[in-house]
Amino acid sequence: MALTKYNYNSFDITPVASKALAFNSDADGFTTATEGDMVLIKTLTASSDSTLEFEDGTDDVVLDNTYPIYLFKFINIHPSGDGVRLQFQGNAAGGSGYNETMTTTSFRAFHNEAGTDADLQYVTGTDQAQGTGFQDITDYGGGSGGADECASGELWLFDPSSTTFIKHFMASASTYLNSDYQSQKYHAGYFNTTSAIDEIQFKFDSGNIDSGTIKLYGIKDS
Amino acid sequence: MALSKLTYNSLNVTPTASKGIGFDSGADDLAATFSGGSMTFIKKLTASSSDALTFVDGTSDVVLDDTYKEYLFTFKSIHPQTDERHFQVNFRDGGSAYDATKTTTNFQAYHNEDDTTGVLGYEPAEDLAQSTGVQELVTYQGSDSDQALSGYLHLFDPSSTTFVKHFLVRISTVQGSDRLKDVYTAGYCNVTAAIDGVQFSMSSGNIDAGDICLYGIS
Numbered sequence: 001m002a003l004t005k006y007n008y009n010s011f012d013i014t015p016v017a018s019k020a021l022a023f024n025s026d027a028d029g030f031t032t033a034t035e036g037d038m039v040l041i042k043t044l045t046a047s048s049d050s051t052l053e054f055e056d057g058t059d060d061v062v063l064d065n066t067y068p069i070y071l072f073k074f075i076n077i078h079p080s081g082d083g084v085r086l087q088f089q090g091n092a093a094g095g096s097g098y099n100e101t102m103t104t105t106s107f108r109a110f111h112n113e114a115g116t117d118a119d120l121q122y123v124t125g126t127d128q129a130q131g132t133g134f135q136d137i138t139d140y141g142g143g144s145g146g147a148d149e150c151a152s153g154e155l156w157l158f159d160p161s162s163t164t165f166i167k168h169f170m171a172s173a174s175t176y177l178n179s180d181y182q183s184q185k186y187h188a189g190y191f192n193t194t195s196a197i198d199e200i201q202f203k204f205d206s207g208n209i210d211s212g213t214i215k216l217y218g219i220k221d222s
Numbered sequence: 223m224a225l226s227k228l229t230y231n232s233l234n235v236t237p238t239a240s241k242g243i244g245f246d247s248g249a250d251d252l253a254a255t256f257s258g259g260s261m262t263f264i265k266k267l268t269a270s271s272s273d274a275l276t277f278v279d280g281t282s283d284v285v286l287d288d289t290y291k292e293y294l295f296t297f298k299s300i301h302p303q304t305d306e307r308h309f310q311v312n313f314r315d316g317g318s319a320y321d322a323t324k325t326t327t328n329f330q331a332y333h334n335e336d337d338t339t340g341v342l343g344y345e346p347a348e349d350l351a352q353s354t355g356v357q358e359l360v361t362y363q364g365s366d367s368d369q370a371l372s373g374y375l376h377l378f379d380p381s382s383t384t385f386v387k388h389f390l391v392r393i394s395t396v397q398g399s400d401r402l403k404d405v406y407t408a409g410y411c412n413v414t415a416a417i418d419g420v421q422f423s424m425s426s427g428n429i430d431a432g433d434i435c436l437y438g439i440s
Contacts, residue, residue, distance in 0.1 A: 012227035024230075030229075033242045037262055038260075104333065105402055107331045122331060122342035127340055165299045165370040168395075188404030192335070221266045222263065
């Protein structure tokens with residue numbers, strides 16, 4: 001006997017475009033549901049990778065005007081080397097090379113495990129003034145010196161598809177330093193270009209990304 | 223003949239309140255485990271030479287009540303009409319005026335495009351002590367055609383009639399002098415009345431362009 005196939009209009013509910021089927025709040029009828037307004041776009045998992053890239057239109061990555069704001073979460077990023085910093089850069093749509101002009105700020109609070117040293121300071125060595133280099137996100141993280149040492153945090157990227165305005169970003173990260181310090185590091189700035197940014201690359205300033213996960217989310221505005 | 227519609231108990235899955243229906247992890251059965259996510263878009267206001275952008279509970283589909291314990295405002299490419307104006311916020315705690323009493327802190331890192339300055343410091347000129355005036359979120363915002371600010375504001379439990387209402391703000395901005403600022407503001411509305419309206423404006427002149435979105439966090 002052939003199976004009976006049910007269609008979109010087989011259910012006791014009015015179909016609503018782009019909504020999902022769900023039980024109502026009393027669990028005695030159907031309703032429609034949305035997927036939520038912070039949408040996971042892509043997860044990249046490092047395995048001794050020199051870089052991790054998110055490129056619009058490649059491998060299901062969306063990094064265009066679909067969302068006004070994008071959020072990267074980096075979780076348990078562990079370098080192959082020791083005392084190295086996770087960094088990022090962007091590439092403009094149609095451009096080549098991760099070398100966009102940016103101006104950034106950099107500051108950190110740190111405290112050692114011995115409880116003998118702590119401070120809050122601006123870090124002139126890891127900011128940029130109209131630079132085209134990769135921008136630090138984390139502090140000098142441990143890696144080869146400790147299997148449990150890693151960094152986690154987030155990077156907000158605003159309006160990357162704008163062809164009118166500069167593109168702001170804001171990052172915060174907690175790092176286990178190779179010298180057994182905890183550091184919280186904050187960077188902010190902008191890509192000083194009116195070209196759209198449609199590719200973001202992450203890497204360490206030296207060595208590979210041994211392990212860890214970087215997730216990209218889009219935040220809806222409708 | 224009328225169509226026979228499948229009802230909530232027609233499926234081979236236990237109905238679960240407010241859950242979506244999907245396939246299970248083995249793709250060999252149905253599961254009622256889907257949630258809609260914990261961040262819900264509520265409202266977008268787009269500036270177009272606007273005096274202010276105002277979110278009022280119950281107006282124009284805005285929800286700003288006890289539906290959510292936390293609200294998030296995002297600022298996307300806010301551009302002032304006039305150079306070197308301050309982007310600011312205030313809160314409504316009953317009545318129609320945006321004048322909730324606030325105590326706040328403000329610190330910022332800044333760095334010039336010409337690399338002449340890199341500083342982190344507390345900014346006493348931009349904090350408030352039991353003031354009903356506006357809270358400046360950034361100062362001297364540049365108005366070049368490509369200059370703008372972006373960031374976010376968290377507002378916690380605005381409907382509480384027991385506690386003060388905390389907020390946390392972080393904004394990246396560029397001043398008219400081509401100085402980048404990473405600005406942190408936090409504080410509380412020192413009132414036990416519910417906050418049901420939030421207003422954003424420039425210190426003078428209009429908000430020329432940009433979007434502010436409001437989200438509820440479940």
